[in-house]
Amino acid sequence: MWKQFLSKLPRKSSASGEPGQCSNGSGIQRTSSCGSIPPGRPASAIRRMSSAVFPSSVVAGIEPLVSFKDVPNSEKQNLFVSKLSLCCVVFDFSDPNKSSVEKDIKRQTLLDLIEYVESSNSRFSESAIAACSRMCAINLFRAFPPNCRSGSSGGGEGDEEEPMFDPAWCHLQLVYELLLKFIGSSSLDAKIGKKYFDHSFIVKLLNLLDSEDPRERDCLKTILHRIYGKFMVHRPFIRKAVSNIFYQFVFETDRHNGIAELLEVFGSVISGFALPLKEEHKIFLLKVLVPLHKPKSVGLYLQQLTYCVTQFLEKEPKLASSVIIGLLRYWPITNSQKEVMFLSEIEEILESTSQVEFQKCMVPLFRRIAHCITSSHFQVAERALFVWNNDHIISLIAQNRQVLMPIVVPALEQNSQNHWNQAVLNLTANVKKMFSEMDEDLFSSCLAKYKEDEEKRVSLEAKRTLTWQKLESAASFQPVTGHTAVLVGHQPSANLIATLTI
Numbered sequence: 001m002w003k004q005f006l007s008k009l010p011r012k013s014s015a016s017g018e019p020g021q022c023s024n025g026s027g028i029q030r031t032s033s034c035g036s037i038p039p040g041r042p043a044s045a046i047r048r049m050s051s052a053v054f055p056s057s058v059v060a061g062i063e064p065l066v067s068f069k070d071v072p073n074s075e076k077q078n079l080f081v082s083k084l085s086l087c088c089v090v091f092d093f094s095d096p097n098k099s100s101v102e103k104d105i106k107r108q109t110l111l112d113l114i115e116y117v118e119s120s121n122s123r124f125s126e127s128a129i130a131a132c133s134r135m136c137a138i139n140l141f142r143a144f145p146p147n148c149r150s151g152s153s154g155g156g157e158g159d160e161e162e163p164m165f166d167p168a169w170c171h172l173q174l175v176y177e178l179l180l181k182f183i184g185s186s187s188l189d190a191k192i193g194k195k196y197f198d199h200s201f202i203v204k205l206l207n208l209l210d211s212e213d214p215r216e217r218d219c220l221k222t223i224l225h226r227i228y229g230k231f232m233v234h235r236p237f238i239r240k241a242v243s244n245i246f247y248q249f250v251f252e253t254d255r256h257n258g259i260a261e262l263l264e265v266f267g268s269v270i271s272g273f274a275l276p277l278k279e280e281h282k283i284f285l286l287k288v289l290v291p292l293h294k295p296k297s298v299g300l301y302l303q304q305l306t307y308c309v310t311q312f313l314e315k316e317p318k319l320a321s322s323v324i325i326g327l328l329r330y331w332p333i334t335n336s337q338k339e340v341m342f343l344s345e346i347e348e349i350l351e352s353t354s355q356v357e358f359q360k361c362m363v364p365l366f367r368r369i370a371h372c373i374t375s376s377h378f379q380v381a382e383r384a385l386f387v388w389n390n391d392h393i394i395s396l397i398a399q400n401r402q403v404l405m406p407i408v409v410p411a412l413e414q415n416s417q418n419h420w421n422q423a424v425l426n427l428t429a430n431v432k433k434m435f436s437e438m439d440e441d442l443f444s445s446c447l448a449k450y451k452e453d454e455e456k457r458v459s460l461e462a463k464r465t466l467t468w469q470k471l472e473s474a475a476s477f478q479p480v481t482g483h484t485a486v487l488v489g490h491q492p493s494a495n496l497i498a499t500l501t502i
Contacts, residue, residue, distance in 0.1 A: 066079070067112065068080075068112065068115075068116050073122070076116070076120075076122075077122075077124070077125050077127075077128050080113065080116060080128050080131075081127055081128055081131045083109050083112060083113055084113065084128075084131040084132055084134075084135045085131065085135070086106070086109055087106055087109055087110055087113070087135050087139070087175075088134065088135050088138045088139075089102075089106065090138060090139060091103050091106070091168070091171070093166075093167040093168040093171075094167065096167070103170075103171070106171060107170060107171060107174065110171065110174035110175065110178060111174065113178050114174065114177055114178050114181060117178065117181045117182050117185055117187075118181055120185065120187050121187065122187060123187050123189060124182075124185070124187050124188055124189070126192050129188065129189075129192055129193055129196050130196050132178070132179075132182050132196075133196035133197055133201065135175070136175055136178070136179045137201065137204070139171065139172065139175045140172065140175055140176070140179075140204075140205075140208065141204045141205075141207075141208070144210065144211065144212075164212040164213060165212075165213050166211075166213055166216070169213070169215065169216075172216065173215065173219065176216070176219040176220075176223065177219075179223055180219070180222060180223050180226060183197065183223065183226045183227055183230050184226050184230070188230070190230055190231055190232075193230070193231065194231045194233055194234065197227065197231065197234075198234075199234070199237050199241075202227065202234060202237065202238060202241065203241055205220065205223065205224065205227075206224070206241055206242065206245060208220055209221075209224075209245075209256075209257070209258030209261055209262060210256055210257050210258055211257060211258070212257055217257065217258050217261045218261070220258070220261065221258075221261040221262075221264060221265055224238070224262075224265050225265050225268065225269075228265070228269060236280075239269075239280075239284070242262055242265075242266065243284060243288050245262065246259070246262070246288045246291075246292060247288070249292075249295065250291045250292060250294055250295060251291075254295050254296070254297070259292070259300070259301045260300060260301035260303075260304050263292075263301055263304035263305055263307075263308055264304050266308055267304060267307045267308050267311060270308055270311040270312060270315070271311050273315055275315060275316075276316070277312075277315055277316050281312075282316070282319065285309070285312045285319060285323070286319075286322055286323070286326060289305065289308055289309055289312070290309075290323060290326035290327065290329075290330070291326075291330065292305055293305070293327060293330045293342070294330045296335070296338075298338060298341065299337070299338070299341060302341050302345070306345050306348060309323060309345070309349065310348060310349065310352065313349065313352055313353075314352065317352065317353070317354055317357065318357060320349060320352070320353040320354070320357040320358075320361075321353075321357040321358075321360035321361040323349060324346065324349060324350075324353075324361045324365055325361050325364065327342060327345070327346065327349075328361075328364055328365065328368055331368060336375070336377040336379065336380050339372065339375075339377075339380050339383075340379050340380055340383045343369075343372060343380070343383045343384055343386075343387070344383065346365070346387075347386075347387055347390060347393065350387075350390070350392070350393050350396065351390065351392050351393070353396070355396065355399060358396045358400070359400065362396075362400055362403065362404060363403065363407070366404050366407045366408060367407055369384050369387065369408070370407055370408050370410070370411035371411075372384035373385060373408070373411040373412065373415060373428070374411050374414050374415055374419075376419075376420070378420075378421035378423065378424050381415070381419065381421070381424045381427075382421075382423060382424055382427060385424065385427040385428065385430075385431055386427070388430070388431050388434060394434070397438075398438055401435075401438060401439055401442060402442065405435060405439070405442055405443065405446050406446050406449065408431075408435075409432075409435065409443065409446035409447060409450060410446070410450045410453070412428050412431055412432050412435075413432075413447060413450050415428040416428055416429070416432070
């Protein structure tokens with residue numbers, strides 16, 4: 001019977017399959033064989049990552065399991081548990097040719113389990129839920145090799161290092177697919193399931209988001225969202241656990257591969273928050289999301305982060321001034337690329353900011369924008385001047401022009417006289433014209449004040465230069481020769497004072 005069962009299974013080894021993928025409609029891409037690699041990536045470019053360190057086993061001696069179609073409905077749950085037990089055997093994929101037949105048996109069994117979960121109408125028993133949780137834990141929860149943990153985010157935005165791909169992915173993806181369908185199934189009773197998909201299970205699942213394999217992180221993202229929706233009792237714990245990951249990333253390690261995926265999950269979570277917002281959610285915005293702008297690798301997840309922030313502000317517009325002040329606190333003064341990103345996010349936030357909230361933060365904000373306008377990096381200056389292309393922001397500026405024009409006009413005039421980039425000069429001229437049309441008297445007054453201050457600055461600079469020249473001249477009449485000791489006091493000598501006042 002063993003030989004007959006093996007003859008019905010595909011004999012293609014894990015190294016001989018042709019690469020390819022097919023969508024299964026669940027958001028998880030299922031590879032067609034254990035030898036599959038992502039499309040468009042040559043095999044020579046793939047660096048194999050060691051699979052989980054489990055004892056290598058074979059399925060020899062285990063009685064073959066029959067198909068679900070060949071057993072009565074009353075026995076299908078028992079067969080389901082039996083197949084799950086069979087899949088608890090974890091193989092060593094470091095050698096693609098080792099135990100290839102047994103690997104195919106496990107793969108086919110996982111496919112059978114997925115099909116059964118999809119078509120099942122009866123409630124899963126507690127033993128079935130426990131067996132599924134155990135099988136997923138044994139197959140998925142593993143430690144990543146220390147030399148390749150968190151490599152993709154730590155190198156910054158320009159890091160082009162190839163990610164690691166687990167050679168056991170042909171089994172892992174099926175386990176992920178089974179877990180996703182099992183948790184999302186209407187046959188799973190959440191009251192029973194919460195005991196087995198508990199806090200410990202969730203923490204270990206979150207730890208896997210540090211995987212370098214983007215396919216695995218994508219599966220985990222979908223599963224985490226499904227768990228959050230299924231088990232309401234676990235929602236506060238999930239939010240706290242994710243916050244801890246963010247805290248550790250921002251203030252300790254500065255290295256994590258799954259920040260973008262976690263933020264993507266929380267983008268949809270935030271959109272479901274009830275109004276008025278709880279204090280816990282406001283703290284998450286100001287103490288977690290805002291500090292996430294600090295790491296140098298923010299460009300890798302800025303799109304998801306900005307979406308989360310704007311979702312909060314749509315829920316509670318009164319938080320806009322606090323967010324803007326928080327961004328100014330983490331402003332990347334020495335990183336031009338991040339500065340351009342911050343300016344883009346600031347503009348997006350200002351689009352939904354009310355007049356009252358704008359007035360709370362406009363002075364420090366436009367002082368920073370004025371600094372950006374005079375930046376020698378043309379992309380920073382250009383992006384800062386693009387703010388005036390936004391009609392809502394122009395409206396906010398116009399209503400507060402008495403305060404903002406004196407801050408911005410000096411920067412514009414300085415650009416007109418000194419900036420090297422023609423595009424920046426053209427944009428500067430456009431903004432000056434806009435201010436002039438907005439309030440010509442105020443603009444002229446600010447311009448005159450700038451010229452007056454500039455004349456004072458030049459005069460003070462000339463006086464300072466003259467003072468130094470006199471000091472140098474006075475020092476030249478009293479040369480130090482030989483081993484003469486020199487005593488430098490806090491107060492200038494009478495002779496020196498007399499020399500300086502001549």
